[in-house]
Amino acid sequence: MIGSTKFRIGLALCGALITLTGCAVSGTPVAGEPDVRGLETGTFATDRHTYTATAGNRGAIVEGARMSAAVVPALRIDPSLSHGRGGVIIPDIERALDFIANVSKPVLEKRKFVTGYVALGADRADPDGKSRPSADATALTTALLRFPTAAAATLAARELEDVDLAVSPDNRKLSSTKYPDAYLHWRPGVPTIGAFLAHDEFVISLFIQRPKADATDLTAWVDQNLAAELTQLAKFAPTPAEKISDLAVDPTGLLARAVVADRSAMHPDQYSFATYAPQHLVNKAADLTVRQNLVDATGVEAHAVVDGGAVTRVRDQSAANALMQGLIDSAGQYDPITAPADVPTATCLKLNDSGNKEDDYVYRCYVTYKRYLAMVSADGEPEVRQKITAQYALLANSL
Structure with missing residues (x-):
């Protein structure tokens, strides 16, 4: 499993952390809502904001985040996953x-690999303390690799297969009658298969593990995976390679609605400043079925992450409330605590003994506002309370 990473920013709060002291907040109250100008929000910026920067040399991050819409979650390849x-x-x-394979590096260099996105899933959880599936699991890795042109992708697929096949003299080629242009190989007696298929500017790279070493079965899973991935990819419009550096860093405006310590320090980063398609919110979940059902039911349109926080846009206010409750219900390592009374809809949680402070923040709070759900986190309770208050004020001032 791809490990979670905890990112921290030193926050300069308004006043001592042990006392929530207020700072002035702009904005005009709406009937039925608190006047956010009186809320205690510290030094967090809560005025309406727009990030106008373009990706520049971080275009691979921005386009890679866009590509989250082009890779099918494992659950939609087979419900068992x-x-x-x-x-x-x-x-x-x-x-x-x-x-x-590591031997693929010269191919990626020669064919000028641009960026990519990968989704992983299995029919059972990894064993405790392990980052690999158990031997009796079915596990899929679907990686979408982007190249500058269709011609480069076509060459890359063939060359990636060649170097992968040559890793062991025991490797053997296989073929797919449904996808004759795909390159497949396996090692007899080993219950895994690798595959590459070029499609326009992309190479679809698959690695599939099954409980038994059966070439016919493994090939059938490749076909099933490719069918789902090609259907998903057909809905995606890649950015021309020469324009990737010109991509807006905040195409949906969600990042500007997320509380951060310093707006001037923000730049594309997949963990602390990026906007994703709804599929990414599914891929991050431990239970893909529950998360996919929640995303579908609430009409998730886009999901943005910042350091220690996130903002998600959904269908409407009731959907935002439902998404919040669904995410809270799945946060088994957190227990509820009292939220700030002057922040409507706010809900706060604290990491319990089943959590890991190395991977997760101690405190997490959620708040909904119209069709938006925001989450903030911190290791101190005064800080997270101030932060969720600022997040509510920012949403109110932004909409």
């Missing part, structure tokens, strides 16, 4: 080598 193992951007060659 309900255990999420993560989903991440592949922004460079070194990261790509986490999902394809």
Whole structure:
């Protein structure tokens, strides 16, 4: 499973952390809502904001985040694959080598790999303390690799297969009657299969594990995976390679609605400043079935992450409330605590003994506002209370 990473920013709060002291907040109250100008929000900026920057040399992050819409979650390949193992951007060659053989590096360099996104899933959770599926699991890795042109992708698929096949003299080629242009190989007696298929500017890279070493069965799973992925990819319009650096860093405006310590320090980063398609919210879940049902039921349109926080846009206010409750219900390692009384809809949680402080913040709070759900987190309770108050004020001032 792709491990979670905890990112911290030193926050300069307004006044001592042990006492929530207020700072002035702009905005005009709406009937039925508190006057956010009187809320205690510290030094967090809560005025309406727009990020106008373009991606520049971080275009691989922004386009990779866009590509989260182009990779099918494992659950939609087969309903049995309900255990999420993560989903991440592949922004460079070194990261790509986490999902394809190390001998592939010269191919990626020669064919000028651009960026990618990968989704992983299985039919059961990884064993406790392990980051790999058990031997009796069915597990899929679907990586979408982007190249500058269709011609480069076509060459890359063939060359990636060649170097992967050559890793062991025991490797053997297989073929798919449904996808004759796909390259497949396996090692007899080993219950895994690798596959590459070029499609326009992309190479679909698959790695599939099954409980038994059966070439016919493994090939059938490749066909099933490719069918789902090609259907998903057909809905996606890639950014021309020469325009990736010109991509807006905040195309949906969600990042501007998320509380951060310092707006001037924000730049594209897949964990602390990025906007994703709804599929990414599914891939991050441990239970893909529950999360996919929740995303579908609430009409999630886009999901943005910042350091220690997130903002999600859904169908309407009731959907935002339902999404909040669904996410809280799935946060088994957190227990409820009292939220700020002057922040409507706010709900706060504290990490319990089943959680891990190395991976998760101690405190987490949620708040809904119209069709938006926001989450903030911190390791101190005064800080997280101030932060969720600022988050509510920012949403109120932004809409």
